[in-house]
Each structure stands twice: as structure tokens, then as C-alpha cells.
Amino acid sequence: MSQAVPENARVVIVGGGVSGCSVAYHLAKLGWRDIVLLERKQLTCGTTWHAAGLIGQLRASINMTRLAKYSADLYVKLEEETGVATGMRQCGSITVALTEARKEEIYRQASLARAFDVDVHEVGPEEVLKMYPHLNISDITAAVHLPLDGQCDPANIAMALAKGARMHGAQVIEGVKVTAVTSADGRVTGVDWQRGEETGSIAADLVVNCGGMWGRDLAAQSGVTLPLHACEHFYIVTEAIKDLPRLPVLRVPDECAYYKEDAGKMLLGAFEPVAKPWGMNGISEDFCFDQLPEDFDHFEPILEQAVNRLPLLGTAGIHTFFNGPESFTPDDSYYLGEAPEIKGYWVAAGYNSIGIVSSGGAGFALAQWMNDGEPPFDLWDVDIRRAQPFQKNRHYLRERVSETLGLLYADHFPYRQKATARGIRRSPIHEQLKAHGAVFGEVAGWERANWFADEGQKREYEYSWKRQNWFGNQKREHMAVREAAGLFDMTSFGKIRVEGRDALPFLQKLCANEMNVEPGRIVYTQMLNRRGGIESDLTVTRLSETAFLLIVPGFTLQRDLAWLRRHLGDEFVVITDVTAAESVLCLMGPNARNVLQAVSPNDFSNDAHPFGMAREIEIGMGLARAHRVTYVGELGWELYITSDQAAHIFETLMQAGADHGLKLCGLHTLDSCRIEKGFRHFGHDITDEDHVLEAGLGFAVKPGKGEFIGREAVLAKREQGLSRRLVQFQLKDPEPLLFHNEVVVRDGEIVSIITSGNYGHHLGGAIGLGYVPSKGESAEEVLASTYEIEIAGVRHSAIASLKPLYDPGSLRVRM
Known part of the structure; x- marks a missing residue:
């Protein structure tokens, strides 16, 4: 007998992938009641079930890294809490560089990881070979190793989150499709739903759109902008390889490839430079655990490079050639938060193939945001309010996501511009x-x-x-x-x-x-x-x-x-x-x-x-x-x-x-x-x-x-005193450049990062801004220290100032 659908709820969560299950779990853990999650078919049947399950902790900002680390920690604990095996193991990861430009990038990332308290080590090609036998290291210029990165079973992660949500009182109901989010006077009032011939509605104060690749069209019905589009995502899984040891996750971004050992087999996945958008005419009503048609010609260039990189692939049989859809956004960041168009309409969607590592932290952050009325920390990187109304245009999205999938593994050069949909x-x-x-x-x-x-x-x-x-x-x-x-x-x-x-x-x-x-x-x-x-x-x-x-x-x-x-x-x-x-x-x-x-x-x-x-x-x-x-x-x-x-x-x-x-x-x-x-x-x-x-x-x-x-x-801070100060830095050496996320070193200790940087052509050197912890210190004490800025592992002496280095008296603006 089908599970009854309630007529009222405090919150309805739409979508039973890892994102929706995480939001339900975290709201329930906060003590919320009357939580209802509705899944159109079966839990995980859209994208979650076929995800690669890579858990990389380092992200481009401190708060995105904080959320990824939270996910990793959560997935370790979930199995004990729920009894559902998550397959989570911290096998580590290695990213290798084949060019000097990529070496600079991954060394900058290593410096950033230290600032974010992520365990990281720069390693040479020979050390890589010890950790990853059979690898062709002839053209590897550098590598970084993150020993606490890992991998997991994506579907079981979602199932564990769903069970945890149920254990704390949430209702998780499969086979019920949300046909509309209802609203009145600019505020959500609930959802309409359908199960076979049966229809109904739930009155609710809040709705969370975790609809993945269905999310854009559902949002559009309510006039909400949710710019995402599905792309085809490819990987192969080999037959069992004799004596294959447990290996770290390997990323070779210069060849658009990642490698994952799992149960004696190898998985090779790709983020090719020009992707194949999918679902331009909508998604079939009966889509459930579906695969897309194979396109070996599209994947073949990646495979050819992979056989050179890991020669054992040349003799391993292919067990599975997989092609499945995943959602991508115009800027490769997911969407979180309350939609600006309708009060009470929340979003957690568009994960750009990093949904497993992101969803644990994203569910935590969104639940806190909904509970407290404000985000737990700065989430502007993924805030739904950054979306522009025109970006809901499907032609625009189709053009842009053909590029953004590949940008995940492209060189992340400063000032890099998107080439499509301009x-x-x-x-x-x-x-x-x-x-x-x-x-x-x-x-x-x-x-x-x-x-x-x-x-x-x-x-x-x-x-x-x-x-x-x-x-x-x-x-x-x-x-x-x-x-x-x-x-x-x-x-x-x-x-x-x-x-x-x-x-x-x-x-x-x-x-x-x-x-x-x-x-x-x-x-x-x-x-x-x-x-x-x-x-x-x-x-x-x-x-x-x-x-x-x-x-x-x-x-x-x-x-x-x-x-x-x-x-x-x-x-x-x-x-x-x-x-x-x-x-x-x-x-x-x-x-x-x-x-x-x-x-x-x-x-x-x-x-x-x-x-x-x-x-x-x-x-x-x-x-x-x-x-x-x-x-x-x-x-x-x-x-x-x-x-x-x-x-x-x-x-x-x-x-x-x-x-x-x-x-x-x-x-x-x-x-x-x-x-x-x-x-x-x-x-x-x-x-x-x-x-x-x-x-x-x-x-x-x-x-x-x-x-x-x-x-x-403001009054409280004036009474308590400042805990940190925003300081302007100038590198003494005129050659190095600052962009952002370089590491600030005070008296030999890492204390923060550069928040923004550029070259000061009048002053004759790179300039950056960054916060320095200063609890209980005067301005004079802050400036009395010796400062360096670490760029790709190299430290450069810097001048520090709390006044503008250019025209500190602001005389020129009043000339």
C-alpha cells in the first residue's frame, strides 16, 4: 500500500537525490518537524546513482572548503549513525601537472590548502609512482597529494541521509511527482502533486527545490530563475584487474581525466573541453535510472591519452561504458538559498558533477540558513541571488554548459573569460x-x-x-x-x-x-x-x-x-x-x-x-x-x-x-x-x-x-575591540603578481589569505588586501610584524599598511 501523502507540512523538499536527502536530514537534525520529501520515482534515480563519488576537500574559497570538509566528516560518521554502509574511505587523492602552467596552479592550490588547514603535500614524479604503480610519469612536472581526500558510494550516501532523516521524524515518500509549487501574495503556500491517477496538494510554509536537472523547469513555472542544464557525462569501468592494489583518486586535468580504483576495477572519467548538452526538449516522464546512448567517438580521445598515462588500461577489458546526464550551471557553481522572486522558495541544485562532495555541506548550510534566517557564513559563491533573469533562457544555457563542463579541468588562469554565450x-x-x-x-x-x-x-x-x-x-x-x-x-x-x-x-x-x-x-x-x-x-x-x-x-x-x-x-x-x-x-x-x-x-x-x-x-x-x-x-x-x-x-x-x-x-x-x-x-x-x-x-x-x-x-564591536583588520600589502619585489587567495604569513606563521590583488603600476609592485587576526592588538602592534605573501610555495616580503599606500590623505579626489 502506498505511503499516505500529508495535507500539511512545514517544509516540502522536492527531489530525492543526495541534495534533497541531505536537506531533509539536516533540517530534521535541527529538530524541525513536519518535513516531507517527495521523489517523483525512486531515491537517487536521476543523477546521484551514477555519480563517481569523489570526495575532494579543497575548494576555491575557505567556506566552500569548509563545506566539502564537512561532507567528508559526515560521510565517515553516517554509517555508524544509520547502519547504512556508505563506502566512504579516505584513500587520498593525487593531482598531477604536465605543464609549467598547471604546476603553478596546483602549487598555488597547495599553499591555499595549508591556509585552509587541509593536509597537503607537494610530491615529485617518483613519489607519485610509489603511490600509483603502473603510472607513466615521463612528462609529469609536479604533483600534490591530499591524504584525507576519498571516495564513497553515492547512492548509499543518499540512502543513509534519507534513513537518518526518517529516524528524526521526516517523511520520505517515493513515487510522488510535484507538478507545481503554489504561491500567493509573493509567498509559497505549498505544492500540488500527482501519483498515477491520484492528485492532491500539500499546504506548506516552505518549499526546497532539489530537483536537479528537472529543477529549472519546475522553478520556471513559478517565475523563479534557476539556470542549469543537463550535459552528457561519460566514464568507463574496466573488468577486474588482477593484483590491482587500492589506489588514491588520481586527477590528470591536462588530459581532462580522473581515475578511481574500486573493488579491483578502474573507473576512468572525463571532463572533455566541448561537452554534449542533453535534454533540450525536456526529460522523458518515465526517466528512472536511465542511461544515455553510448558515444565512443566522443570519448575516444580521452581514452587514448589514458592508455598512455596508465598502460594497464590497454589490456584491461571494458566492463561498462557509461553515459548519464548531470546538471551544469553557467559559472560552474551550484545554487543555494532563497529565490529572490518568491518568499519561502528555497533552492539546492545544479552541482556541476561535484554533487556528492558538495551536498553534505550544502544541506547543512541551507538548513542553518532556513532555521536562523541568515546563512551560517558567507555563501555568495553559491548564492541563488547571483543568477541573472536572462540566464533562464534555454538557448543560452545550452551554449554555455557545453563549455562549463570542460572548464572544471581546464587551466584556471586568472582573468579567464568564458567563450560561449556572449x-x-x-x-x-x-x-x-x-x-x-x-x-x-x-x-x-x-x-x-x-x-x-x-x-x-x-x-x-x-x-x-x-x-x-x-x-x-x-x-x-x-x-x-x-x-x-x-x-x-x-x-x-x-x-x-x-x-x-x-x-x-x-x-x-x-x-x-x-x-x-x-x-x-x-x-x-x-x-x-x-x-x-x-x-x-x-x-x-x-x-x-x-x-x-x-x-x-x-x-x-x-x-x-x-x-x-x-x-x-x-x-x-x-x-x-x-x-x-x-x-x-x-x-x-x-x-x-x-x-x-x-x-x-x-x-x-x-x-x-x-x-x-x-x-x-x-x-x-x-x-x-x-x-x-x-x-x-x-x-x-x-x-x-x-x-x-x-x-x-x-x-x-x-x-x-x-x-x-x-x-x-x-x-x-x-x-x-x-x-x-x-x-x-x-x-x-x-x-x-x-x-x-x-x-x-x-x-x-x-x-x-x-x-x-x-x-x-556595530556598538558591540566598538566596545569589544576588533578581532582582525583588513590590511593592504605591497610586495617588495616588483616581479611577482597577486590575484587572490595567496597566503598571508605573519612572523613566519600562516594567518590568512589575500582577498583581492592586482598590480599597482604607480606604486611599482603587486598590491593585495587581506585580513590579519588582531584580537587585543593595537594598529601599531599589527604593523610591527614582518609580513610575507606565499605564492605557489614561495614566500615574498611585503610592506603592510592600514592606510592607503596611494594618496593616504585623499587629497587628489578633492583637487
Whole structure:
């Protein structure tokens, strides 16, 4: 007899793969009751059952590593708790490099692992051979060994989680398909379901979409953006190989391959450079433990290299040639969190072939987030709010995921740009920038000029861990900003109007700085959470008594809109995304005033237009709103122009600027200038986990104005003192480069990582920002230490400063 489906629940979890089972398990462990998990067919029947089950602990950030380590620890304990064998064994892993570029990458990863307290060892080819007999090591340049990595049985992991959930009171029901998530007044009300001819509904406060490759279409029914698409994923399993010892997991990313020994057989899997998207026309209703058709021609190049790498494969029979679908996302990171479109609609999906190692930690983090109303730590890497609405487009997804599968094992060079699904969001002056030599990068779908090629120079990236082919171009652009003038197209800024009778008290509640300023005044501020962490870093311009314009990074626009709407109560306020309505040209540098004066009758003196003010001006035959602010540390204006006039005003500025040394500049230069000045970058230097005072932004916080979100945490931190400080570093040697995630060493001990880095062309060396633990220490004591930055295992002496190394008195912005 079928298990009865309840009519009410606190939360309904959709999908019985490892992700859904993990969410159910962790919510139940927190003491939640009335948890219902619905699986359309059978547990694990979509992707989980055929996963390779690799458990690699090291990820690209401390918190993603924290979640992966949590998964590994959980899977070790689950068997004892539930009695279900998980197959978890910590056999270790080895990653080998075949090129100098890959050697640099894996050595950087090894340094990072030490900073994250992950056991790691750099090993030579001969040591690899001892751990991995029969391996061809003739062209291996380097390797790293992580002894606590492992492998497991994916299906049994999910079954153990499901049993654990049941043991703590959750209902796990198979054979029930969720046909719709219902909602009213912008909030989830439950789900509709079907089992054969039987239909029904469950009233619920919360729903979690763990639908894997079905998740996108289910979300789309509710207007929720969940950009993922299935791809075909291939591996082979050999016949039993006589006397095959237990081996670590082996990764050879330069050959797109991974190897796993299991019960005397070898599994060879691939992340080929050009993948095969699948399921373009939907997924069959009866899909359950299905395999996809073999495509040996597609897999053959990987196998040929594998036989050379591990010659014993040449004589081993193939037991299984497997092809199954897995979900991939546009940026190779999964989605976690509450969807911004509907309150109570949560997501845990899109795992990019690392679902087993991710799901234990992801289920833990999501359960804590749902329970506490805020994430347990910074999860921006996987936050659903980073998804852009246009990314639900299936043509876009099909194009992009054909690339992102292969990027898992591609060289992870700094500044690497996606090659597929480009050109979707463009500035009105895109073609003019292209004509001037722009080389574009993409962020949130926006095509942005990253650097400008010289005449005759190849207009493309040549990637490297050293100085890339645009390094000289960046230097010339950078020095133009410092010595003359630079023009940036920043149309990709997110622009939000907040207006209405209660706009001022609403923003006073959300923003840490004083919002009650005269019209025309620009306020730099943060929106904080109750811990004092930074949810948004923005400028707010008061346009009138009842209207404000918020300027945020383009990448965080959806996050910021969601934060504003989440905290809108009974106030009479309208929140509108006006990003596409205006273009933004940033004119920066000591000659910026001269350029403007040449094209406008307005007065740009300090008295007429002081720093931090916005007003309408004339330019050429058009109009713009000029905001006197800077992100590069120089005199300058951001010019907000209706999209229809952008081309005219751009041409007018370029013509006049020729007499004043004006140079077109890209985003790489914006970043190198801002880091010389020590300006913070949201998502790297400041996150929702970083206290605003420890980030050095106390000047933008005004507790005396009255209540606002985070005020108590600010007052408490002022009373307790800082536990750490954000420090600016400059390498003494002018040759090495900093990007992010390099290791900060204080008096010989690893203490943290570089949160962001770039080259300071004016200062003459690589610059980085990073937090230094400083509990009970004064600023003088922090700076009295000796600092080094470890890059790929090599330590470099660094200068440390708590004041900006460039123009510490900020005199240049007020010239």
C-alpha cells in the first residue's frame, strides 16, 4: 500500500537525490518537524546513482572548503549513525601537472590548502609512482597529494541521509511527482502533486527545490530563475584487474581525466573541453535510472591519452561504458538559498558533477540558513541571488554548459573569460569601444571593456600565471588615470530607484550611514545584517525629498534588490530596477575637470561642484547627471546619461579629451587603480561575513542617527575591540603578481589569505588586501610584524599598511 501523502507540512523538499536527502536530514537534525520529501520515482534515480563519488576537500574559497570538509566528516560518521554502509574511505587523492602552467596552479592550490588547514603535500614524479604503480610519469612536472581526500558510494550516501532523516521524524515518500509549487501574495503556500491517477496538494510554509536537472523547469513555472542544464557525462569501468592494489583518486586535468580504483576495477572519467548538452526538449516522464546512448567517438580521445598515462588500461577489458546526464550551471557553481522572486522558495541544485562532495555541506548550510534566517557564513559563491533573469533562457544555457563542463579541468588562469554565450547585454557604445580596440570580458551577461589593444595588437587574451599580454596596456591606461585622464564605460552598474513617501525612513533602516541629506548629496554606505556583516556596498544619491538612486555592482544587483524587497514592510515605497535606462561614463584623472570644461558651459570648480554631489549638466548637445565620486582615487565624475544620448556624449568627450591626454580604460585598470587606493571590492574583500568595522569602513557608519539593521553589532564591536583588520600589502619585489587567495604569513606563521590583488603600476609592485587576526592588538602592534605573501610555495616580503599606500590623505579626489 502506498505511503499516505500529508495535507500539511512545514517544509516540502522536492527531489530525492543526495541534495534533497541531505536537506531533509539536516533540517530534521535541527529538530524541525513536519518535513516531507517527495521523489517523483525512486531515491537517487536521476543523477546521484551514477555519480563517481569523489570526495575532494579543497575548494576555491575557505567556506566552500569548509563545506566539502564537512561532507567528508559526515560521510565517515553516517554509517555508524544509520547502519547504512556508505563506502566512504579516505584513500587520498593525487593531482598531477604536465605543464609549467598547471604546476603553478596546483602549487598555488597547495599553499591555499595549508591556509585552509587541509593536509597537503607537494610530491615529485617518483613519489607519485610509489603511490600509483603502473603510472607513466615521463612528462609529469609536479604533483600534490591530499591524504584525507576519498571516495564513497553515492547512492548509499543518499540512502543513509534519507534513513537518518526518517529516524528524526521526516517523511520520505517515493513515487510522488510535484507538478507545481503554489504561491500567493509573493509567498509559497505549498505544492500540488500527482501519483498515477491520484492528485492532491500539500499546504506548506516552505518549499526546497532539489530537483536537479528537472529543477529549472519546475522553478520556471513559478517565475523563479534557476539556470542549469543537463550535459552528457561519460566514464568507463574496466573488468577486474588482477593484483590491482587500492589506489588514491588520481586527477590528470591536462588530459581532462580522473581515475578511481574500486573493488579491483578502474573507473576512468572525463571532463572533455566541448561537452554534449542533453535534454533540450525536456526529460522523458518515465526517466528512472536511465542511461544515455553510448558515444565512443566522443570519448575516444580521452581514452587514448589514458592508455598512455596508465598502460594497464590497454589490456584491461571494458566492463561498462557509461553515459548519464548531470546538471551544469553557467559559472560552474551550484545554487543555494532563497529565490529572490518568491518568499519561502528555497533552492539546492545544479552541482556541476561535484554533487556528492558538495551536498553534505550544502544541506547543512541551507538548513542553518532556513532555521536562523541568515546563512551560517558567507555563501555568495553559491548564492541563488547571483543568477541573472536572462540566464533562464534555454538557448543560452545550452551554449554555455557545453563549455562549463570542460572548464572544471581546464587551466584556471586568472582573468579567464568564458567563450560561449556572449554578447547578450551590451552598452549603447559597445561598437564604438570595439572600434577603439576594446577586448571584452563578461560579468552578469554584460560585455565590458577589460582592456584596449594597441593598433596591430591581437585582440584576445593570452593566458598565463605570469604577466599576460595586456599587462603593458593596463600600465599605460593606469598611468593615464594617475597623470592625465581616463574614460571608463560602467554602464553595467546596477541602478535602483527607491521612492515614495517613506523612502527616507526605509533607507535609514537599511543603510548604516546617514541618509537624511539634502537633494543632490551622494552618500557612500553599506547595508548590514544583524551581525554587522556587509550585505551591500553602494552609493545612494538623494534625487529629491522622496526619491533616491542606489548604485550597486552589476553582479550583485539581484542580491541587492532581494535584500531591499525582503525588508520592505508597511512602508509606502516603490523599488524599481532602472539599470537599462541609463549608461554610465566615468571620467577620472587630474585633467578630468579640464575635459568637462571643454564640452560643457557648467562650472566644475570645487565650490560649484564639490566632492559627493550630483547635479544635471550639459555636455555637447546633450544632458547628463554628473556624480562627483571616484573608485580610482582621483578627481573624477560618473556621468549618468539616458541610453539614447550615450553615443553622442561619448564621442563629444573623446574629441575634447584628445587635447588633455584622455585615454580609454578598461576594467582591469579600474581594479588596479582601486587596489592602490585600498578601496574594497564586494564579494572579495567585504562580504556578509565581514564586520564593517573590521573591514575599515567605520567612517561610513553613523550609529548616532538612530536604529538601523546591524547597529547593535556595530556598538558591540566598538566596545569589544576588533578581532582582525583588513590590511593592504605591497610586495617588495616588483616581479611577482597577486590575484587572490595567496597566503598571508605573519612572523613566519600562516594567518590568512589575500582577498583581492592586482598590480599597482604607480606604486611599482603587486598590491593585495587581506585580513590579519588582531584580537587585543593595537594598529601599531599589527604593523610591527614582518609580513610575507606565499605564492605557489614561495614566500615574498611585503610592506603592510592600514592606510592607503596611494594618496593616504585623499587629497587628489578633492583637487
